[in-house]
Amino acid sequence: SQKIEQNSEALNIQEGKTATLTCNYTNYSPAYLQWYRQDPGRGPVFLLLIRENEKEKRKERLKVTFDTTLKQSLFHITASQPADSATYLCALGIGAGSYQLTFGKGTKLSVIP
Amino acid sequence: GAGVSQSPSNKVTEKGKDVELRCDPISGHTALYWYRQSLGQGLEFLIYFQGNSAPDKSGLPSDRFSAERTGGSVSTLTIQRTQQEDSAVYLCASSLQPDSRTQYFGPGTRLTVL
Numbered sequence: 001s002q003k004i005e006q007n008s009e010a011l012n013i014q015e016g017k018t019a020t021l022t023c024n025y026t027n028y029s030p031a032y033l034q035w036y037r038q039d040p041g042r043g044p045v046f047l048l049l050i051r052e053n054e055k056e057k058r059k060e061r062l063k064v065t066f067d068t069t070l071k072q073s074l075f076h077i078t079a080s081q082p083a084d085s086a087t088y089l090c091a092l093g094i095g096a097g098s099y100q101l102t103f104g105k106g107t108k109l110s111v112i113p
Numbered sequence: 114g115a116g117v118s119q120s121p122s123n124k125v126t127e128k129g130k131d132v133e134l135r136c137d138p139i140s141g142h143t144a145l146y147w148y149r150q151s152l153g154q155g156l157e158f159l160i161y162f163q164g165n166s167a168p169d170k171s172g173l174p175s176d177r178f179s180a181e182r183t184g185g186s187v188s189t190l191t192i193q194r195t196q197q198e199d200s201a202v203y204l205c206a207s208s209l210q211p212d213s214r215t216q217y218f219g220p221g222t223r224l225t226v227l
Contacts, residue, residue, distance in 0.1 A: 004155070032214060043117070043204050043218030044156070089155070093214055099144060099163065100172075101216065103156040 002027040004104040006090060012110045013080055021075040021107045023090035028102070030092040033066055033073050038087045038106065047088075048075075080111045115139065117219035119205050125225045126195055134190045134222045138207030145188050146208075146216060147180055151201040159203075162188060163210060195226045 007022035023033070032051045036044035050057045050066045050073070057064045063076040077084050087108045091101040118137045126132050138145050147159040158172040162182040173179070177195075182188040192199055202223050206216040 034214065036218075041220070043206070043220050044216075045218070046215045049214060091156075099146075099161060099208075099210070099214070100158055100169070101156075101214075102158070103148075105153065105155040 002102075004028070004090065004092060004102060006088075006104040006107045008107055009105070010108045010110065012112060015080060015082060015111050015113050017080055019077040019080045019084070019109055019111070021088050021090075021109065023073040023075070023104055025071050025092060028071075028092055028094060030068075030094055032093040033064075034091045034093065034101065035062075035064055035073075035075050036089040036091060036103075038089055044089055077109075080109075082111045082113050085109055085111050117205055117207055117217055119203075119219040119222050121222060122220065123223045123225075125227065127227050128197060129194055131191065131193045132195055132224065134192075134203050134205075134224070136188045136190070136205030136219060138186065138188070138205070139209075139217055140186075142207035142209050142217070143185065144208045144210045145182055146206045147188070147190050148204045148206065149174075149201045150204055150221070156204065159190070192224075195224075197226050200224055200226045 004025045034049045035047045038044040048064045061078045065074045087106040089106045091103045120135045143164045145162040148156040160180045161169040177193045180190045202221040204221045206218045208216045
C-alpha cells in the first residue's frame, strides 16, 4: 500500500541546533516533494519544493534533500529559533502534470530556548 | 495582497443538518482545492477545480459531500446530513496554474458535528 511517514510526531531540540525532519514514502513515484509549515489554528504555509531530478534545495536557514532511491526527503532547519516551533508537513506531487498533493501527518517541532 | 479566506471560521451543527463552507481564493488563481484535516491525520484531498474544466471529485468521501465553484472564483463545499465523523478542519487552497505547484491555504473552517 502507499504510505507517507514523517519520522516522529514530535521533535524537541535546543535553540541554535539543527533540526532534521524526515519524510519517507513507499509505493509512490513523486515528480516533486514539498514542505509546508503549519501553526496551530492556521492553514499550511509553503516553504520549499524539490523536484525528482534535484538532490538539494536551500532557502535561508532551510535545506531540503530528496533521495528517490531511498524514497526519502530530509528537511533541515539550521540555527533553530523558538519561532521555528510549528508542525511541518511533507507533501508528494504524483506525476509531472499532477496537481494533487498527498500529505504526511506532520512532525511537531518544538525549539526550546 | 489578500490571501485565501474561508468562512465561517468555526461551525457547530447537529447531526443530520446540512452545512455550507465558503472559500474565497486569491484573485487570479485558477486552481482551487478542498482538503479535510482530522485530528492526528494528514490533510486529505477532497476536490479540485481548475478553470472551466470538470472538477476532480475523486477525494470526496461520500455522496453527502459536494462542491461548486461559481464564476471561477468563490467555492462552496456542502455537506448534507452531517455525521459526527465529518467533524474536522476543512481547508481550502488556491494556486496559480500552470506556473507553480505552490498551494496557498486559507485558515480553515473547524466543523464540529454534535
